[in-house]
Amino acid sequence: MATHSERVWHGGGQVVVTGDEEPRGLWSWLTTVDHKRIGQMYMGAGLFFFLLAGIEAFLMRLQLAQPDAHVVSAALFNQLFTMHGVTMVFLAGMPLLIGFINLVVPIQIGARDVAFPRLNALSLWLFIGGGLMLYTSWFFGGAPDAGWFNYVPISAGEFSPGPGVDFYDIGLQISGIGTLMTGINFLTTIINLRAPGMSWLRLPMFVWATFVTSLLIVFAFPPLTVNLFLQTFDRLFGAHFFTVSAGGSPLLWANLFWVFGHPEVYILIMPAFGIISEVVPVMSRRPLFGYTTMVLSVMAIGFLSFMVWVHHMFDLGYGPWVNSIFALSSMLIAVPTGVKIFNWLTTMWGGQVRMNTAMHWVFGFLITFVVGGMSGVMLALAPADLQFNNSYFVVAHFHYVLIGGTLFAIFAGMYYWFPKYTGRFLNERLGKWQFWLVFIGFNVTFFPMHFLGLMGMPRRIYTYAPHLGLTLWNSISTDGVYILTAGMIIGAINVLWSYGHGELAAADPWDGRTLEWAIPSPPPAYNFEYIPLVRGLDAFWVEKRYGNGRMLPAPEEHHGPPGTIHMPSPTAMPLFLALSIIVAGYGLILHSLVLDIIGFGFVAVGIYRSMFTVDHGYFVRPHHIEGVRADG
Amino acid sequence: MEEPETYTGALERALHISGSEIGGECRVASERARRIRRFLPWAVLLPAALSGCGLIDAPQSMLNPAGPVAQDQLGLIDSSIWVMTLVFVVVAGALLVILLRFRWRGQTELPPQWEGSTRLELLWTIVPFILLALLAVGTVRDSFVLAAPEGKNVLKVNVVGHQYWWSFSYPGTNIVTANELHIPVGQKVELVLTSADVIHAFWIPRLGGKTALVPGRTNIMWIEADQPGTYKGQCAEFCGTGHADMRLLVVAEPPAKFAQWEQQMEHPVVQPTSALAQQGEKYFASEQCSSCHTIGGTSFVGVVGPNLTNLAQRQMIAGNLLPNDAQDLAAWLKDPQAVKPGSLMPNLHLSPDKIKALVAFLQSLKTPAPSGSV
The missing domain is CATH 2.60.40.420 (Cupredoxins -  blue copper proteins)
Incomplete structure (x- = not known):
């Protein structure tokens, strides 16, 4: 479109673009600051890393199917479980959730984008860059192999001399900076960009979940950042923060890690709760039961999540007082979590539940998450945990909460929101096949791990002796993986096929309650023709029930020049900055002064340019003022 | 373990329903089995039932305690399993009722728009709290009991x-x-x-x-x-x-x-009797084994590797990875990393003759029981 070339990238001019056609092509994606495109790229990259983590898991299960097997070596197995854990937590779980947050939250609060669109793009590129960088470690002498929590001294230079752990430190640092900025961005967005009338107690639950998640990110990531810095100094510059013989402490790492690590698992589950809280009321045709209690619950869970980190370390010898206190605080988290589960149940109880694929995933979520929650309470009982800790019981537990919890909720969200953002439904028949295969495969794979833990199988062992009685359940567990994989493949086919060929979706296919259903599918770049006026909880539902079925425009002062929409300009700067940081990171890991100078030099230039460049954005004048797409 | 009675016996053991002692082979307890079958929801317990014997009999099973510490911990595990099973049954039951009774069947009118109930929400705040408080008592008590051994002996x-x-x-x-x-x-x-x-x-x-x-x-x-x-x-x-x-x-x-x-x-005694074993003792010094290993009763006092005093009396070698026999000892000495990846014991590239002699020596490392002993 010719008018695009008229955009002024910096300086004082403002140019009106007379159309609302979106730019196409690779470059438009690399330079986009549109939260919906960024969200889609988060999802795409997250699914890519999820595939890699799945391959790693597959190899591990092949190795463990039989005792004394030799599918992979001990050294490779250690790299596989480390990369699997790191990938699932940092490169698949969080990005998929942040993808939903990007896609949904600005629209649900009635905003046109996030508070800092360029920062948002930088977050994305730092995550993708850091993740890819971590994976290049396979080409530089081996991946990190000290486990995802990377305890010292096993990860110290003395015991792990290769560059693998350096890739862990630098790669996670870079993608972690991206996550931290996402947290700041969404806090600011939710506080400042809510549409008129969108008071705190009218926020959709997914927005509340995002708000608390962002708070957790802002408070939990700094300990990780510090920890990674300390270890970078230890490993690269000969410092001794963690070296016992020089007065350092390995438990410093363990504590800083879990001060981050426990809130991190709530960062992974909180948005999942938010997704369930969106899908359940819509598919049951009634409001969320106990909205205020649900809000208080997520806040309580977020608060308590900072008070429980020692439950990962009951066996490190902190004594009965410390263990008792942290056992009690950990058990306490079950109360607000239980309230949420029962409120979801009550929302459905007496409702009219549509059992489509999204709801299948919600039911799968509730069943498996409750199992995971129960084993979680069992792990909180400190003396019993001395048996469970580091056994397969723990492996079973966190897969029940992270796969059965987080991932099932992500799938629920995918079937729920896919039509909104692509304009097409995911196929329901394939979806149900995917659900049943994944649900059954998941339980066949992971339920036996409870038994293996009770039978005394420690986690992170590449093999086990034949006489320990572990063979049967290990082989059943591996059989489950085949079923699980079949389901995942069907899911992938469904997404790829439906993206281009799925049934067309209208703007409001589910009879939705929140603002995203009030705009076309897929939404235009500017989301709303006019900023909506919010007149109640479930803003769109209120208008459908009590109004004329359309959002009213907000008062005049909330709008730009009549008939135009002010938008932030695309920019390549975030990508440039992220690449520069990656180059500097390689410089550190490879001990290359040249790369350091180039990388950090470009970072300085990029930051300087960003600071002194004023982006006045551009204006869009929409062609049509319809709430629904013509073909919808 | 094909008969249902046995499954139930296993189930009973897996969940410690009876107060009877645990361990050993599964017994058929048909009387109790019938009672259990009547009272317990099979859907939840079937997996446990199917696995009972395997779970208990595994040599490293925490469900088969052999001392007071593991017994205490198992008590806590048991009580929590019961509480958690109860919660699971309630949630799964509710989901089942929802599936059967509260489906959308094409109605156009909306269901009652129920927004909340303070009484109900208090109910499921307080009841879990009480259940957890029950578990908390044992948790705190056992934390202190297990912290340090009491008594003089x-x-x-x-x-x-x-x-x-x-x-x-x-x-x-x-x-x-x-x-x-x-x-x-x-x-x-x-x-x-x-x-x-x-x-x-x-x-x-x-x-x-x-x-x-x-x-x-x-x-x-x-x-x-x-x-x-x-x-x-x-x-x-x-x-x-x-x-x-x-x-x-x-x-x-x-x-x-x-x-x-x-x-x-x-008071270890090292008396290699055969000529081969005596040769092995010489190799133990000349091939640098002694720079890492101590053997009580000899002048070998290395401290880097495991102490080998009375090695022949042990059941296993190589960090309890291999049985302590001539064949495995020889394989271990020949190439430690092939047997145990990552082992820090260096591969000394010993000749087969030397390995044979060293094995003979190591197998001689046992001290006779003192006279008049049990």
């Missing part, structure tokens, strides 16, 4: 974790041994734990939960065995390439037999 053993083997020494004696921990039955044993390199964890599921061995720090745990026997375990904190092969053996013996073992360890 406590045997102390110092445990040092190494990549990838265990060192045990008995304070007040000159006994140092590796990988095979000997304890007397019926006596509390306090383990004083530390590490020479990275973090490890000491775990014998049938005797008690795990405690980490942290470099620069001393941790304490205690165990006690009710019955004589050999109890297996393994390192439970990832410690490197050889982590999976860092295994543990506790040999619990009646006090008299333990005293005899102590006697043999305090």
